[in-house]
Amino acid sequence: MAALISGLTLLNTQLFNVSVRDYLPWVAVGFLTWGFVSSCLIEGSDTFIAATGMLRQAAIPMMVFVWRVLMRNLIYFAHNFVAIAAAAILLGFWKTVNVPFTLIGLALILANVSWAILLLGIISARFRDIPQIVTSMVQFVLFMTPVFWLPGNISRHRYILDFNPFYYLLDALRSPMIGAPLDHRTLPVLASAALIGWLTAFAVFTATRRRIVHFL
Amino acid sequence: MTSAISAHGLTLRFPVYGVDNRSLKKYLARIRVGGQLASWRGTTMVTALRNVSLELKAGDRLGIIGSNGSGKTTLLRTLAGAYIPDEGNLTVQGRVASLLDLSMGLDPSATGLENIRLRCLMVGMPSQMIEEKLPQIAEFSGLGAFLAMPLKTYSAGMQARLAFAASTAVEADILLMDEWIAVGDAEFQGSAHERLTSLVEKTRILVLASHSPDIIRTFCNKVIRMDGGRAGPIMPVDQLDA
Numbered sequence: 158m159a160a161l162i163s164g165l166t167l168l169n170t171q172l173f174n175v176s177v178r179d180y181l182p183w184v185a186v187g188f189l190t191w192g193f194v195s196s197c198l199i200e201g202s203d204t205f206i207a208a209t210g211m212l213r214q215a216a217i218p219m220m221v222f223v224w225r226v227l228m229r230n231l232i233y234f235a236h237n238f239v240a241i242a243a244a245a246i247l248l249g250f251w252k253t254v255n256v257p258f259t260l261i262g263l264a265l266i267l268a269n270v271s272w273a274i275l276l277l278g279i280i281s282a283r284f285r286d287i288p289q290i291v292t293s294m295v296q297f298v299l300f301m302t303p304v305f306w307l308p309g310n311i312s313r314h315r316y317i318l319d320f321n322p323f324y325y326l327l328d329a330l331r332s333p334m335i336g337a338p339l340d341h342r343t344l345p346v347l348a349s350a351a352l353i354g355w356l357t358a359f360a361v362f363t364a365t366r367r368r369i370v371h372f373l
Numbered sequence: 374m375t376s377a378i379s380a381h382g383l384t385l386r387f388p389v390y391g392v393d394n395r396s397l398k399k400y401l402a403r404i405r406v407g408g409q410l411a412s413w414r415g416t417t418m419v420t421a422l423r424n425v426s427l428e429l430k431a432g433d434r435l436g437i438i439g440s441n442g443s444g445k446t447t448l449l450r451t452l453a454g455a456y457i458p459d460e461g462n463l464t465v466q467g468r469v470a471s472l473l474d475l476s477m478g479l480d481p482s483a484t485g486l487e488n489i490r491l492r493c494l495m496v497g498m499p500s501q502m503i504e505e506k507l508p509q510i511a512e513f514s515g516l517g518a519f520l521a522m523p524l525k526t527y528s529a530g531m532q533a534r535l536a537f538a539a540s541t542a543v544e545a546d547i548l549l550m551d552e553w554i555a556v557g558d559a560e561f562q563g564s565a566h567e568r569l570t571s572l573v574e575k576t577r578i579l580v581l582a583s584h585s586p587d588i589i590r591t592f593c594n595k596v597i598r599m600d601g602g603r604a605g606p607i608m609p610v611d612q613l614d615a
Contacts (some may be wrong), residue, residue, distance in 0.1 A: 213473075215495070216453060371388055
């Protein structure tokens with residue numbers, strides 16, 4: 158990840174005409190968050206499919222498998238975080254980190270990816286083309302979301318940002334970590350997404366939990 | 374604590390999806406054209422268990438016989454809690470251990486020791502107990518220094534030994550088994566048989582599905598015959614005709 162970030166910094170500081178000091182924290186925290194969210198979605202599609210053997214012979218609570226995906230990705234996240242922390246110390250942006258809002262942002266991201274894992278896990282067990290669709294969507298979303306480009310570069314078609322849930326997911330962690338102000342919509346959007354998402358995922362889970370094992 | 378299994382009128386149906394029905398794209402396309410696609414193959418509902426009732430109490434050793442596809446494994450999975458019946462009710466008292474698929478949850482890139490821990494965690498063993506049991510499981514597997522190597526480097530026989538050693542370390546009141554398990558080379562088969570026999574003796578209730586009347590006669594005191602998802606009455610094992 159350090160190599161990816163260095164390369165992007167080298168390239169994009171020239172393309173966008175911004176300084177390394179401004180751009181590197183942006184792309185570093187952006188990719189940390191994006192990596193976590195995207196791999197949760199991709200692995201989330203495999204939650205129950207990968208657990209076929211266990212689900213078929215024992216009464217293990219199904220949420221265990223959701224937490225398993227989440228925990229595994231949190232470990233990757235913590236691992237990548239070390240590189241970001243090193244960058245923060247070298248470039249000195251650790252001084253401006255807004256710790257309370259960073260934690261709130263992380264909590265909101267977790268609240269959202271967890272329901273997505275559950276929902277994708279169920280739907281993918283039923284429809285086997287979902288994992289491939291998710292994988293290609295993730296690629297598309299990466300380009301449409303300000304992970305390595307700056308939202309300020311967009312003047313027309315602002316809806317690319319306004320209606321992009323991933324923009325808010327990234328903003329929730331990135332802004333407080335690089336000491337920038339949060340988009341005022343981020344917290345309400347993510348909180349309501351978590352609520353609606355969990356209600357949906359839970360409704361689907363209640364309706365299908367008996368069936369999931371037969372999907373496999 | 375008492376151990377008992379009480380099942381009344383268990384019926385289990387499950388959907389079997391045709392190849393086309395596994396694709397969201399095709400599913401949506403079908404809705405758009407109003408089900409006109411000729412190649413469409415819909416979902417078939419299979420009734421795997423029909424009105425199965427049984428009562429077991431401590432000391433019961435139930436053998437299940439029946440031809441392939443008669444519902445033996447489905448019944449075991451239902452008793453294990455993996456399948457939830459559509460109708461009827463099922464009460465299971467006591468800790469259940471299912472030895473249906475020994476390789477359940479093993480991770481090919483983890484080492485032998487890690488896999489033993491993983492398998493024990495999966496059956497709900499507290500980690501302190503795992504650490505106590507670990508040396509004994511490791512010794513029984515007879516894999517020695519190989520236990521520090523990843524599972525994928527094992528031969529099929531070695532993997533089976535590990536899976537057997539780990540999954541038979543359980544302490545359970547109710548043991549569910551699909552066919553008598555035989556693994557390993559001649560020498561290991563002997564000790565495996567011994568270990569499984571002692572596990573069966575310790576357990577309060579055994580449910581064993583098998584095609585072999587001899588196995589059933591050796592380990593069971595009761596027997597039911599399954600046919601097309603229906604279970605016959607529970608009979609004493611001596612009424613089992615060859």
